[in-house]
Structures are given as structure tokens and as C-alpha cells.
Amino acid sequence: MSPSVTPTLSLPDVLDVLREDITRRLMAGVGAALGALAPLAIADAGALHKLVGRLGALLRIPSMAARLAEARTLGRDYGRERYLAGFGISSLVLEYGALREAILESLESVGWVPELAGLRALAQVLDAGLVEAVGQSSLEDERTARATGAWLHGLLDHAPTLIYAKDTAGRYLYVNHGFERASGKLRRDVMGRTDFDLFSAEVASTFTGNDRQVMDSGQQLTIDEHVPLLDGLHVFQSLKFPLPDAQGRVVGVCGFSTDFTEAKRLERERDEAREHLRRIVTQLPVILWATDAQGIITLFEGERLSALGLERGAYVGRSAFDVYRDRPDLVAATLRAQEGESFTLEVEMAGSCFMTGVSPVIGPDGSVMSVAGVSLDISERRRAEEVLRQSEMRYRLATLATSDVIYDWDLDTGTVEWSELAAAQFRLASRAPPRDIAWWTEHIHPEDRERIARDMQAVIDQGASHWADEYRFLRGDGTWAVVADRGQVVRDAEGHAVRMVGAMQDITERRATELETKRRAEFEQLLIGIVSHDLRNPLAAISMSATALLRREGQDERLRKGLGRILSSAERATRMLRDLLDFTQARLGGGIPMEPRWLDLHELTRQVVEEVRLTRPERTLKLECRGDGYGLWDADRLAQVITNLVNNALSYSPEHCPVRIRTHGLRDDVLLTVHNAGGPIEPELRARMFEPMKRPERKGARGGGLGLGLFIVKHIVDAHGGVVRVHSTEQEGTTFQARLPRQPMPPARPDVDAP
Secondary structure, three states: OOOOOOOOOOHHHHHHHOHHHHHHHHHHHHHHHHHHHHHHHHHOOHHHHHHHHHHHHHHHOOOHHHHHHHHHHHHHHHHHHHHHOOOOHHHHHHHHHHHHHHHHHHHHHOOOOOOHHHHHHHHHHHHHHHHHHHHHHHHHHHHHHHHHHHHHHHHHHOOOOEEEEEEOOOOEEEEOHHHHHHHOOOHHHHOOOOHHHHOOHHHHHHHHHHHHHHHHHOOOEEEEEEEEEOOEEEEEEEEEEEEEOOOOOEEEEEEEEEEOHHHHHHHHHHHHHHHHHHHHHHHOOEEEEEEEOOOEEEEEEOHHHHHHOOOOOOOOOOEHHHHOOOOHHHHHHHHHHHOOOOEEEEEEEOOEEEEEEEEEEEOOOOOEEEEEEEEEEOHHHHHHHHHHHHHHHHHHHHHHHHHOEEEEEEOOOOOEEEOOHHHHHOOOOOOOOOOOHHHHHHOEOHHHHHHHHHHHHHHHHOOOOEEEEEEEEEOOOOOEEEEEEEEEEEEOOOOOEEEEEEEEEEOHHHHHHHHHHHHHHHHHHHHHHHHHHHHHHHHHHHHHHHHHHHHOOOOOHHHHHHHHHHHHHHHHHHHHHHHHHHHHHHHHOOOOOOOOEEEEHHHHHHHHHHHHHHHOOOOOEEEEEEOOOEEEEOHHHHHHHHHHHHHHHHHOOOOOOOEEEEEEEOOOEEEEEEEEOOOOOOHHHHOOOOOOOOOOOOOOOOOOOOOOHHHHHHHHHHHOOOEEEEEEEOOOEEEEEEEEEOOOOOOOOOOOOOO
């Protein structure tokens, strides 16, 4: 017997002494009774601990009614806590049973024999607590069920879809507010009735047929159902599924129907718009195409296929690499697109020019799934751009007249409107009298006045439209200016002259310097021609002598290097004399002579580039040839153009940067382009660099010349009817481009493949 428990102790006192032992036995009993739920119950057993600790106090309450009331309060709290913790009524019964067993085992372990009254009181307290705990758990469960039912009912009622249930006879068991709103029928008028009571026979037959299919198959069904409502025919997408009972037998059908009328209308309009767009696109001057990730063509259509002699669907199913095997540029573009790059490029095919936009379709994993492209025929635009370029050039030349004095003379009133430049050009006072035709006539030199008046009047009277002359005009400071005057007569519908619009240019200084310039130019050109011609013989002798000495054997290396420098200097001097002779011929002889013949510019360029490589092996030259390179040109002169442009690019670019040479055959012309990196050409020099003796002085440039190379290049290109341009920026480097027209083709020419 425990020393702390004696037979003289009352039951309440013994329970207080054995509280820890009872609690330990209770936890063990709960674990055995609840099995897998035991850890959760033990972890949340605070109420049980509280109940064990209060047993002694409960039994000491003298009034049985008060004692049981307190026991019920504890049971009620315990029942609520266990319900919220997720335990049901069976768990409560098992836990109270475990508590009863733990108390008896603990009393028995200490050998304490309770009196009958104490045991009765203990049993009453435990039974009262259990009854209240079970009742409270049931009450909480009922409240939750009601709340859940109300929540579910509200959820179904406020759902945007139509929700309904029917029994096997087709009678409605439930409909939500959505059903009421759509059908216009109240729930009380629907419940217990069938579709034949509510809808037309045709609609009801459709509904019941679908319901029967669900109940017979036991499988859900998704179907579109057409229902005529007050505002017209609606399309509902319905999901119907069977309702089973506890034994799995189908006792009804439940359905969810969503009004897809607007969605169907939008889908129909989208399909119509898509078809309309397809018809429009196929009429545009474009080619639509697409390939898959492996380059297999999946789409190839468009109105401009006819320009290529193809039909819709051509090449579909074939590999782009096979179709474009003769077009390296298109193969390269296909590879770029398959690598995920979006870009645009111009493509020439069958004599037409296309602007092609290429866009890869990227998948979720970042890989290219397909490639789509649109090719727009811009042939007409290219021709229009050329016309516009010519027009803009003419306009630019016309705007140079704005540096002149512009006038507008009203022939009826004699008033003259002058441009603002008139006051500054003719040095007039700010408060000069009105400058009408009388004022104008008075300022013409007396010796020129009668001639100007007579000729101008003759143009007006004789129906001519243009008049031009030069005369002396009195400035505001008393000096005479020589002006070039051009006037255009404007006539009305009957042919009467009403206005003259013209421009007056002050050419005083130009006239004064023309004679001096002409005299000096003739002297310089004559001197250059004489000197360059007379120097050819001694230079030829120097070259021949140096060459002969180099061929002799037994000379030391030092002497050979010296002879090599002499020969190199003589050759450079010979090239300079050749440039001087060409310059003299261009300035005095009426132009550089040409001997054109049919040749391939691609092949000529390759030969010249190889020759330059031999003389400059340390530099990198990159050549690209595209298109048809044939034309009617002078081979020697074009070789001179290529050599000058390439050597110029080598001289004015960094040693480590390559020089890029490109020949590109177009429909009517062939382009020769030479590009080099390095600093840009100064704008003031760029405007005069094709003039003689205008060699640019830039840091790091190699070699020295007379500055005639680009002058000769321009004259040779001009003699071929072409044009040469230069583009130079800090970011893009310097590019010289010569456009050479092919000239009319001969009756027959060899067939060659474009490189």
C-alpha cells in the first residue's frame, strides 16, 4: 500500500493523490481504444487532463444537483472541444470509458477499497459528463450540417449556370435560381413536373431523350441543347450525369446547363471574320508561307504566287532546304529563323522584289516550333522609289534657286513680290520705296534696259512661257551687280499672261573669276599633260634598268633591297603619271576613252582582288558576288576603278580590319561596293572628295598619291553611264558604291549560272 494513500482517506482525496497515475493510465487506455487516431487524441487531450484534475473537487460538492450540473458543464465543454478537433461521438464514449477504467485500475493498484456511496457518486459524475459531451457533439454536428446545407444551397442558387435534378420519371426534384431566371418559371411551379409540362413537345422530347441516355448508360453526357425562350432561341451546353442511391442504383439525373448563345454567336462571327480575312489576304500582293521546326513547308499561298509562276500549295510538304538549294541567301535565312531570330530581308525572285518578314513561333520550352513568313511584292514600290529619288534630286536642284532672289510679278497691276533675300542680295535700305516694276526697270543698267524690256515683252506677247537673260543691276550702295534672270510666264485659261515668276542670281563674282579660273586651269592642265608625258620615258628607263640589275647574279642582299625600292618607287611614279594622263585626258581631251565589251564583273573583280592580295598579303580581303554580273563595260578601266577603291580602303582602315568587296547584279544594273572600317570621312571633305587633288589626310593612312584616284574612278563610272556614291559614319565605317548600268543585251550571250 502506498504511504500516501491510507484507508482513512476519502475518495475525493485519493483521486487528488492519484491524479498523475490516473492521467498516465488514461493516456495508455485512450491509445489502446482509438488505435490510429490515438496520437491526434493524445496531442489534443487538454480537456481530459482538466477533467481528471477536477474529479476530486466535483465529488466534494455536497449537493448532488450542483455536482451533476458542474459535471455536465465539463462534459459540454469537452464535447465541443472534441468535435472541433474532429472526433465523433464514438471517440467520446471510448475516451470516457478509458477514464473510468484508469480510475479503477489506479485505485486497485494502491489497494484502496472505496465505499459504495463514493463509487456511486463517481459513476454519476462520469455518466453526466459523457451524456452532456455526446449531446453537445451531436448538437454541433447538427448545426454544422444545417450551415453546410444552407451554404451549399446558396452556392447552387447563385451559380451562373442552370442546375437541376430529376427522378427516373422525369419529375423535377430541384432547380436553382438560374433555372428560374432562364425559363421564366418559379421553382414552386417547376418542382414535381416534367419537361412535357413545361416546354414544347419537341424540346421536351430532346431533354428526356438525353436524360434517358444518361440513366441507361450510367455515364455522364455533354451535349448542346437548343431551347426557345422569350427572347429567342438559346444554345445551352449541358453536362448531365446519373444520381445513384446508397446501393449504386441510378435513381435520377442531375444537370448543369450553361448558356452559350453569345459565345456561339461570337464563335460564328469569328469564323466568318477569319474566312473573310483569309479571302482578303489571299487577294493582297503577298505570299504567305510557313515551315515546321525541321524546315518542311506547311503553307504556301497568296495572290503573288502567279508572279513566280506557281500555284497555291506549291512546295507544301517539301523541305525548304531542298526548294532553296540554289539560293544560299534563302537557306541562310531559313537557318536563322530556326535558331529563333525574327528579321526582315529583301528577296529577288523571277524578276520581282519581295520584302519578307520572318517570325519563328517559340514553344513553352523556348524551342522553335514553326516559322511563319509574309513576302510582300515591292517591285512597284522599288520602281516608284527610283522615280521618287530622281524627283527628289530634281527638287533638290530646284531648291538651290532659293539662294537666288525670287520674284512674283503681277502683269496687270505692276506690283512685284520679292523674297526676303532681295534686300540683302542687292544691299537695299530697310525703308526702301515699294519695289514695283517701275523700280525694277530703273535699276537695270541703261545699256541693258531697252534689250531686257523688248525681249521680256516679246515673250509675253508671243505666247512663250520662258524668258532668261543676263544684265547689270544697280545695288543699293551704288555698285553694279551682274545678274542671271530666269522668268516663267503664267497664263490664264484663255492664254492671257497674268504673272511672271522667276529668280535672279547674283553672278558678279562668278563672272569676275571665271576668266581667271579658266586661264589657270588650262595652264595647269597643259603643264600636267606635258610633264607627265615627258616623264614616262625616263621612268621606263629606270624601271628597265632596275629590273635588269635585279636579274644579275652575285649581288648582295643590301644592293637587291635598294634596287627593289627603286623599282617600287618607279612603279608608283608610273601609276601617278598614268593618273595624271587620265586626269589630263578627262579635263582637256573631252573624257577618258572607253573600249567596252561584254564581260562578267564578278570574274573581273575576283582577278583584281587576287592581284591586290599578292601586293598586300598582310591584309584580309573578303569578296561576295551575287546575281548576274554581265554587262557592256571597259574591262581595263573597271579594273582601274576596283584597284583604286580597294587600295583606298586598305590605306584608310586599321590593319586588323578586313576590307569587304561586293558585286550584286540587279535587274538593270550591277553594284560594286567596297567597305572598310575606321574613322569617318569629314563631311566637308566628303562633298569634294571626287574632285582632283582632294586626298584625305587621316591619321594612320598608308601611302601617298596625287589625290587623283577617286577623281578618275568617278570619270570612269560616269563614262559608263553610272554613278558612284560614298557613305561614311563612325558606327558603320566607309562604303563606296558604284552603280553600273548593263546597257542593252546582245542578241545572244553565253548561259551562265549566277554565283
